[in-house]
Amino acid sequence: MSTKRKHDDDGGEEAVHESRQQQVYGNPKPAKKPRKTEPAVHKKQAHASSVNTIKKRIRDVSRRLERADSLPANVRVEDERALAAYEQELVAAEAEKVRQKMIKKYHMVRFFERQKATRQVKKLRKRLLESKTTEEVEALKTEMHTAEVDLNYTQYSPLSEPYISLYPPKTADTEEDGTAKPKPTMWFEVEKCMEEGTLQRLRNRVSSAPAPAPKVKMQKKPEKVKSKPEPEPMDTTGLNRRQRRAQRNQKGVFDKKTTKNKSMAFERNQVFGAQQGARRNEADDGAESDGGFFDE
Incomplete structure (x- = not known):
């Protein structure tokens, strides 16, 4: 039975394949090849939703420069530089907004x-x-x-x-x-x-x-409401309540509550009530009675 080889009898690095030499302890690892990176052509611009924010900053800086007459020189220079930078950001944001709109369209x-x-x-x-x-x-x-x-x-x-x-x-x-x-x-x-x-x-x-101008919605003209002719006022002088009601029913002028019901039975009841009211009025116009049985 053959004996095992000792560690020293392996032949050292010569027994290791060339592709495995970098894995042997003590050998320096080969330097990594640098990646070929191309410069970015399209610079990332401000998002379209930041247009209003940039406009607000421009407005604040402009007002500060106009109103403050006693500003120090260094503060005024910083505000002017910030204003120029904000204006450039606004142009980029508006261009990005148009770009996103065209892509979607x-x-x-x-x-x-x-x-x-x-x-x-x-x-x-x-x-x-x-x-x-x-x-x-x-x-x-x-x-x-x-x-x-x-x-x-x-x-x-x-x-x-x-x-x-x-x-x-x-x-x-x-x-x-x-x-x-x-x-x-x-x-x-x-x-x-x-x-x-x-x-x-x-x-x-x-x-x-230039960026397309926003569309202006045309406002609709208010519709003219046709006014209904008002009914002529009725002369109800010298009439009691039943007589006034009968007169309104004859002319076809009803209250809101009575006009909802337009059935034939309702109209018949109204006519019957008007007739009964007229009879009662005629009876009231006669001689007065004390309610006795033998009254003539």
């Missing part, structure tokens, strides 16, 4: 057109691999370049600017004379940026156009 159009351009690039790439003649290859390369520019246009068109569709509806795809509509101006700019390698800078470009 054209998100769906960009997505659908990017899917369509991607399918077209894959289809042309497959045809290019299957082509055999030189003329067909050259024609497919031209179409391939156009499709790649279309795809980059959907991805790297400036986010803070209005997006013009590459694939309009079939009715608006051609001019009046039947020719195809030309590509938008931004398409050629994307093609130029592809050659220069500055597509990311184009995507995050800040628009120089």
